[in-house]
Amino acid sequence: LLISRNGETEERECRLKTLLLRVGDLGLGYDSEETVLFKYCGGGCPRSRTNHDLTLSRLLQKSDLPSLLDDKIFGGPCCRPTHYEDVAFLDDRHQWHTVEQLSATVCSCVG
Template identity: 90%
Template sequence: MEDRECRLKTILLRVKDLGLGYDSEETVLFKYCGGGCPRSRTNHDLTLSRLLQKSDLPFLLEEKIFGGPCCRPTHYEDVAFLDDSHRWHTVEKLSAAGCSCVG
């Protein structure tokens, strides 16, 4: 299904809801990556999966290990907005500009 594949998604947010400390009622289009990635089946993936299932290796129990690819931004874009005091701000690399399965 296309809706479940890794892709660029958008949401309209108030700047003050971004959590970056700016006082602004202005809205911006925030872009992010979402969706799933097909699991690769390389020898590395097969071995890691087996080791994690076995779980009698103490060093593997202590670490957070993710065995599959995840949907992540490949590049970002800056976002500019006007705050409540009528000053312009530009936040670098705030929004995703492209997505891909990484890992």
């Protein structure tokens, strides 16, 4: 929890966030002017300091190991959904659709 310049608290830790979006703006190919509440995860995660993390961080800094150079490696935890919910809506032809696992319901630092 951080305090901003205007004195309000500002949360930067991993948490559930929401956007009210038109179904057509989801990019899933549905023609619908309906709006849905899209929930996603955002924010930072504290850096883990296990022996594995310390060693991987050091090896990535050296960057002279060919096997590590070829892999895409992210050494720290990231904020990701761990549970999802389905979302139902009507399209422009008045047909119901359910999109499985569209919105996040729980966020955690993974990795």
